[in-house]
Amino acid sequence: MIDHLRNLANGWESTPIHLRYEAFVHLTNIQPYDPVLPGLGELLELQAELGEVTEIYQKLRRNGRYLEAADKKKLKDELGDVLWAFQALCKVHHFSLESLMQENMEKLCARLAEKES
Ligand SMILES: [Mg+2]
DSSP states (O other), rough: HHHHHHHHHSSSSTTTTHHHHHHHHHHHHOOOOSSSSSTHHHHHHHHHHHHHHHHHHHHHTTTOOOOHHHHHHHHHHHHHHHHHHHHHHHHTTTTTHHHHHHHHHHHHHHHHHHHHH
16 A cells, blocks of 8 residues: 555656545545535544644744744645645545636636626
8 A cells, every 4th residue: 555655656757746646645535434424524634734724823923923944844734734635525525626726717717807897
């Protein structure tokens, strides 16, 4: 299993990274399937990871500090966790990252076009 995960992470460079990442998240997601509310475990994970991002900002603000290199490293790490949980939630509902990106851009373009008209 770990060799397969490492190949997804570092190998098969001819396969687009978003496809390798989707497979990686699918294989590493250990949330139990909830037949009543599919994706609830993944949503809770996403919210928890977003809370960790919020905590970084909250502590900086509370202590009157600016974002320094170590904070930025931690922020990047936590945003990676947010991405993992987001992808896990998308996977439950069979939403590909590619389709989400495409449809979101189209929605925003339509919204902006409406504002301009
Ligand atoms: Mg985290």
